[in-house]
Amino acid sequence: MKIVEVKPILIDRYLFVSVTTDTGIVGLGESGVWGFLEASAEVIRKFGDYLIGKDPLKIEHHWQYLYRATHFKGAVIMGALSAIDIALWDIAGKHHGVPVHALLGGAVRDRVRAYHHTFGSTRADIVEAIKAAKDAGFTAVGHLTPFLDESRDVPYSATHVHKISDAIDAVGQYRDAVGHDVDLCIEIHRRLTPAEAVELGNGIAQFRPLFYEDPVMMDNIDDMAYVANKIDIPIATGERYTSLWDFAMLLRRDGAQYFRPDVCLVGGITGAKKIAALAEAHHIGIVPHNPLGPISTIACTHLAAAIPNFTIQEYPSSTWSSFVNRPSESALINGSAEHDGHGYLVVPQEPGLGVSLKESAAEEWPYRPRPVDARLHVDGSVVDQ
Ligand SMILES: [Mg+2]
Helix, strand or coil: CCEEEEEEEEECCEEEEEEEECCCCEEEEEECCCCCHHHHHHHHHHHHHHHCCCCCCCHHHHHHHHHHCCCCCCHHHHHHHHHHHHHHHHHHHHHHCCEHHHHCCCCCCCEEEEEEECCCCCHHHHHHHHHHHHHCCCCEEEEECCCCCCCCCCCECCCHHHHHHHHHHHHHHHHHHHCCCCEEEEECCCCCCHHHHHHHHHHHHHHCCCEEECCCCCCCHHHHHHHHCCCCCCEEECCCCCCHHHHHHHHHCCCCCEECCCCCCCCHHHHHHHHHHHHHCCCCEECCCCCCCHHHHHHHHHHHHHCCCECCEEECHHHHHHHCCCCCHHHHEECCCCECCCCEEECCCCCECCCEECCCHHHHCCCCCCCCCCEEECCCCEECC
């Protein structure tokens, strides 16, 4: 079996890849570098020049070759490598007639716990979204910010005491809205300094969040470790890391209790499985990062089914479509991840990833390039949100 075509496919806000073999098998993958998909598509084309004519089943070899052929790394390249790696696992599953999780050692669980995305530009909107998630059967909610999902057009301003006190109050309201039936995954989106992050982390500990995500920018692992060592709630981080070695450094510094590898950014299923094993040796839980498209969701679900230290899966499907005007997963692919109505995703049993791209998807949902768009403070400086 040989690869005959490697094609990047830009749809709506996503970059997929299809890898086709001379036996007619088509593998699908997705790139996670959502800010720079055009650049990642070009890298996929360049990687395609190498892959044409190669045996698609030599997944690890191709991974090593593409990663180590040059000394250049980073998100754009790793997004492309991840997309191709996922597509090769899809081909391998289809070739052998088994789901991808069977190739990873077999499913260790029957279903995959998922957290529902919540959005809202007001406190009341977010509280309603949390209640709706509970009513829909979810036992956890995430993308849950105490700072609100305010428009980036609105300049940000708050005194320190308002910033911290209002955020603590918000998390208290979120807890009151659902009692102990729903876990809260608190998302800070890198907005705080280490000192602020310690103050807020200690302030919300009373509400027992499942984790406290990206309280500070993740560029400096020592800063994350500083916060982790001064608070009594677990930190989750890693969504922007691009390799096993980034997570190895995070581990060495005790920077987090939950790792958030993005399957579409850390080298695909090959990279994510290794990161999960690294974490497993230290009883660290895996929370796959997935604010992306349906190929990402299904790839995460196969990984989650097969790793013992999986904690919970990000599942944005139903909220993306209503809040940010994106297509639903089932509008783009056949066989998308399925919520069982009780907060879990069904483990797919079809060969490969078990999905295919809808022929009409590219036409119905043309690519929408993402603008460079940051929120500003009232003083004109950049705010992380
Ligand atoms: Mg996040």
